[in-house]
Amino acid sequence: MSNPSLLILPGDGIGPEVMAEVRRIIAWFGEKRGITFDVSEDLVGGAAYDAHGTPLHDDTMAKAQSVDAVLLGAVGGPKYDGLDFSVKPERGLLRLRKEMDLFANLRPAQCFDALADFSSLKRDVVAGLDIMIVRELTSGIYFGEPRGIIEEGNERVGINTQRYTESEIDRVARSAFELAMKRGKKVCSMEKANVMESGILWREVVTEVGKDYPEVELSHMYADAGAMQLVRWPKQFDVIVTDNLFGDLLSDAAAMLTGSLGMLPSASLGAPMENGRPKALYEPVHGSAPDIAGQAKANPIACVLSFAMALRYSFDLGAEAERVEAAVNKVLGDGARTADLLGEEGVTPVSTSGMGDAILAAL
Amino acid sequence: MSNPSLLILPGDGIGPEVMAEVRRIIAWFGEKRGITFDVSEDLVGGAAYDAHGTPLHDDTMAKAQSVDAVLLGAVGGPKYDGLDFSVKPERGLLRLRKEMDLFANLRPAQCFDALADFSSLKRDVVAGLDIMIVRELTSGIYFGEPRGIIEEGNERVGINTQRYTESEIDRVARSAFELAMKRGKKVCSMEKANVMESGILWREVVTEVGKDYPEVELSHMYADAGAMQLVRWPKQFDVIVTDNLFGDLLSDAAAMLTGSLGMLPSASLGAPMENGRPKALYEPVHGSAPDIAGQAKANPIACVLSFAMALRYSFDLGAEAERVEAAVNKVLGDGARTADLLGEEGVTPVSTSGMGDAILAAL
Numbered sequence A, B: 001m002s003n004p005s006l007l008i009l010p011g012d013g014i015g016p017e018v019m020a021e022v023r024r025i026i027a028w029f030g031e032k033r034g035i036t037f038d039v040s041e042d043l044v045g046g047a048a049y050d051a052h053g054t055p056l057h058d059d060t061m062a063k064a065q066s067v068d069a070v071l072l073g074a075v076g077g078p079k080y081d082g083l084d085f086s087v088k089p090e091r092g093l094l095r096l097r098k099e100m101d102l103f104a105n106l107r108p109a110q111c112f113d114a115l116a117d118f119s120s121l122k123r124d125v126v127a128g129l130d131i132m133i134v135r136e137l138t139s140g141i142y143f144g145e146p147r148g149i150i151e152e153g154n155e156r157v158g159i160n161t162q163r164y165t166e167s168e169i170d171r172v173a174r175s176a177f178e179l180a181m182k183r184g185k186k187v188c189s190m191e192k193a194n195v196m197e198s199g200i201l202w203r204e205v206v207t208e209v210g211k212d213y214p215e216v217e218l219s220h221m222y223a224d225a226g227a228m229q230l231v232r233w234p235k236q237f238d239v240i241v242t243d244n245l246f247g248d249l250l251s252d253a254a255a256m257l258t259g260s261l262g263m264l265p266s267a268s269l270g271a272p273m274e275n276g277r278p279k280a281l282y283e284p285v286h287g288s289a290p291d292i293a294g295q296a297k298a299n300p301i302a303c304v305l306s307f308a309m310a311l312r313y314s315f316d317l318g319a320e321a322e323r324v325e326a327a328v329n330k331v332l333g334d335g336a337r338t339a340d341l342l343g344e345e346g347v348t349p350v351s352t353s354g355m356g357d358a359i360l361a362a363l
């Protein structure tokens, strides 16, 4: 049997820096655990634009379609701000999501015990927090047509279209309920059914899917109330399921609650491939952080934990994923902190690779 | 000269309860300050639906167009959940906003000193917070066509359209810059220009308007990053300007930061009328809170402060507005707390009318 295959797309800004630490962990798995991946690497985002004039080369797209999992760093940066919309770094990422049909974006918002005081929220509001946001990732206003900037009368009009089909809602809702079954058995669905017809359909379909999961408690919340409740008392939630655009805002707010933005991984999953595992792309929730790129300041943990998610969801190596997560927890408990996490007493500042060293030692 | 006119629309749930306290304050102004309003009252939302089968009667709409200002309580409730989209309570409010062309929704997120410990955020993150969110209110995905639920192939598709014209963006941006000139001289504009063409146009037009306000420091942020930054360090902001849908979520999150949801007013302003003052509707940020309606638990302060905003923006009575705001501050400092604000030591629980009594006494 051939080794599982992994395509690494470091991307821009701190992407390559955090990915370098993940590569060391991948190497460790080969040496110490006899788990070897066929790793290939390629360009995405601004880096791909610089090389090929496009944020995702067709060859890279084809590679992504053929591997067992893709691991992505981050895309974007001020250098590319002036580029035309069609070749912006983000388009590379969006093309991957769309063409791989990665409809379920799993974004855990977890508060690491050692970091509970680091949040802008009070300790008791966030300590022990563990929620999972399931964001629809291949449809909605991100991809709907018509779109663009048109001339009308004497002025320009900016247009985007939110479009959701029943089956698009159905499949992401199922992902959310399946996850809830393995967790706290609660799903909260968020939309604006009081204002948007697409939200009405969303609510109806999620309610229908919920009937197949009688053990799961389903609730509905308007997305604005959801944003409020996330800030007020996030522990009321277990799994949240929402659309592409609301998911973008709500998952970022939730990530920030934990005080651990540089810590949070994500998985974007599609339909099962021939081997039964879903098409998958893993990436940290944080961005390319151009302001600290190249300074050995970046926190590699989100990217390391994204690799752990890959172990769990793409390679059926849940125990190995836990090994990585435990190592990260130990390192944090021991007080190792990258620049984004400084501020408390009694901690040890480390560089990006210093954090990598510590995780490897803990493994 | 005739008295200034005010149309009161108490609406649903706790709306009538909080409005009753505002009426006492309006009466106080007549008796003690010789400032008399021509007050009329009418139905909106579920209450209007119950009486007329529509959430806003045409006569009420006509009245709203003719008065100097409208003061609204809240709309909606579970009783109306099953209603057809076209007659839901919210449609009454949306029709008022649209037909009065109230394009600039001003939502201050202020933390009251006496309540700083009440927030789920740490005291130093929110104490003294004073930001103003300017939300576009008459366009975007709330009103864009095409919209609806259509059949396509074998399934239904939910569709909504985000549409922004240059002039729609221009006028709300101007409102934001004008406000910033009277405040901290900073505007942060939020959109998703990395994903949505309407966001690209938004950023371009706001940048253009900014050139007319060289004293104001303009920055741009993606709305997801904005949601994060609001949670991380909200004091970095002065005025935030954003579209209808992002504004809905971001202003609710910002309101919750302050721990003072039951305290926050809003003003929705349109173009100047013949008398030079803007068309205007004032309403609390909180909703109709059906769970506590009829129990004398509701906090009337948001509605009282909405009336204060009316004094300032519609009636040129800035000093009287400050009188009301000072009375509210005093009452809070003295420890009066409605049910939503209980939990601290040494405070005095009061009912809705008890809070009204205290404010009147402080006036």
Ligand SMILES: CC(C)[C@H](C(=O)O)[C@@H](O)C(=O)O
Pocket (backbone or CB within 6 Å): A090, A093, A094, A248, B194, B195, B224
């Ligand atoms: C980079 C950008 C296109 C992307 C998005 O908006 O989806 C990012 O914010 C995210 O959440 O992954």
Ligand SMILES: CC(C)[C@H](C(=O)O)[C@@H](O)C(=O)O
Pocket (backbone or CB within 6 Å): A194, A195, A224, B090, B093, B094, B248
């Ligand atoms: C009641 C509802 C239609 C409304 C909105 O979505 O605008 C409310 O959430 C608000 O923010 O005023």
